[in-house]
Amino acid sequence: MTDPTTPWALPRLVVAASASGHGKTTVATGLLAALRRRGLTVSPHKVGPDYIDPGYHALAAGRAGRNLDPFLVGADRIAPLLRHGASVPTPADVAVVEGVMGLHDGAVGRGDFASTAHVARLIDAPVLLVLDTTAQGRSAAALTLGMAAFDPTVRIGGVILNRVGSPRHETLLRDALAEVGVPVLGAVTRAAEVAAPARHLGLVPVTERAPESLAIVAALADLVESTVDLDAVLDLARTAAPLRVPAWDPVAAVGGPAGGDRPLVAVAGGPAFTFSYAETTELLTAAGADVVTVDPLRDPALPAGTRAVIVGGGFPEAYAEALAGNATLRAELAAFDGPIVAECAGLLYLGRSLDGAAMCGRLDLTARMTGRLTLGYREAVAAADSPVARAGDAVRGHEFHRTTTDPGHGEQPAWRWNGAAHGFVAGRVHASYLHTHWAGHPSAARRLVEACR
Structure with a gap:
């Protein structure tokens, strides 16, 4: 157990997107499972009040999925709650935080308060942006540049290309993102995508379909292992500054x-x-x-x-x-x-x-x-x-x-x-x-x- 009051260089990153439905849960859950396969202790977190995604996170990471929601608990508790969650039952080697909605979408009428960007600032973590590249070419680079420039205090450290149509499409996208200086850390094709069954309030919770959920998480781990540069993802997570706030108690x-x-x-x-x-x-x-x-x-x-x-x-x-x-x-x-x-x-x-x-x-x-x-x-x-x-x-x-x-x-x-x-x-x-x-x-x-x- 780390000392809950001294600075802790916890590697961490936030998985975000420009909108809902672009693949955040696929990438975040797959990262958690793939990093765990490497023997790392991974701490799973979710921005917002969502209950269902943390269930998939918990299955992938082997420890409780926890929420980070400034609206519900107050902005001053977010970093302490992250540190607490990453400390129990044992200290984590890396924390993965899945965002909510689009990167800059906050509580209605409150700007970006309680948004993924807000939480990324509160925990001082780099962002891994998931890009839905359906029907997009070089515009994906413009979108990424705009997302980064909209709030320069939020650092987009890399992107995962999602729903890539072909090798030629992937090359076009990589070349465009190289022009704006944003590294591509992975590319997932449309054919390779894995999805969990949905219901009227979102995904079906893992406890309702445990054997199927285990298979989905395993498939997501396979997907990320085969399409994402995990070493580059870990290098990005290690650029996060030490957590200097005490853990929530x-x-x-x-x-x-x-x-x-x-x-x-x-x-x-x-x-x-x-x-x-x-x-x-x-x-x-x-x-x-x-x-x-x-x-x-x-x-x-x-x-x-x-x-x-x-x-x-x-x-x-x-x-x-x-x-x-x-x-x-x-x-x-x-x-x-x-x-x-x-x-x-x-x-x-x-x-x-x-x-x-x-x-x-x-x-x-x-x-x-x-x-x-x-x-x-x-x-x-x-x-x-x-x-x-x-x-x-x-x-x-x-x-x-x-x-x-x-x-x-x-x-x-x-x-x-x-x-x-x-x-x-x-x-x-x-x-x-x-x-x-x-x-x-x-x-x-x-x-x-x-x-x-």
Whole structure:
């Protein structure tokens, strides 16, 4: 373990693109897996609130994929969180950070705040730009030059050509990029591309299709090994300046463990509830809890001694009938007298029904799929005291769903934002569509542990 307070020359780079869908996840996941094959310890990270890409990263790297989102946790925590993630369980040899959307695309109305470029500056890392070269020739060089000149504080250290049509096309592209002085570190042809299956909210999470996901990650590693100059990528990563900020510390964030015994907190997992941040468990543990996973698809009961339950996001709509079939766990959650915290999928699961399938009935609501995507960052204020917030507490979160509930909020809502009420606080239950990152408000972990007592 490195000293968390001294400068650390951690090799690192950011994988970016000019827009979504240009191959960032393909390249980032393949790099992680290929570098791991070389015997390197690789730390995987993702810009933004995405839950699914970090799952593929974790599979490729063999350690937790972690998010770096200035909107959710604050800009001052980004470099400390990177250092923490690259330090546990063992120090990494290199960190790979996958960007979000286009390089300079930030939170709506906030310039480049929370963009890939913003995070690259915060962690002082070079950028490896993935170029979708479909129907492009020399213009790819102009695009690269423009991306670099748009913000000279962001250093584009090389490019990966993606979706190259032919050897002649590749030569044209390499010659053009040589004219502007940007090195080409790899070229992926259209025929060689590997893709993971998608769903209405993005890629299918790895836990839902483990054997297929392993095969996809292996194929991505093969792809990168055969098309990318890994030595040049590592040389680029080594140009990053030493990290001079201390590592984020979950114990310090929660103020140390609360007094008393160690309550057991059950966190929903399995294929239906895949959305979680690694720091949530770390904060709960630091606050004095023991954390265990429960799979609502398969486990007939909560673990013995459970004092609180967290049901996060995921795809319950894809498993509604199977969730309905686990009637014993649904009944236990309906009667559970400890704190329950639910986000998005958890909100749906606690309701009476989802697309007609019976759910837990803990909350008096029905839910259904719609054709409308609700997506975006939110600045919320707690509307009531609950197991994770005091009335008036301000938090930042994000929404990402295609479902709706009836009613849209309870008599006592969980949050308010944009002048409207959202979510439900009912007894010791706190449930809403809002996804939050507890590293941004670690008091939630301590408050939940204290609520167990």
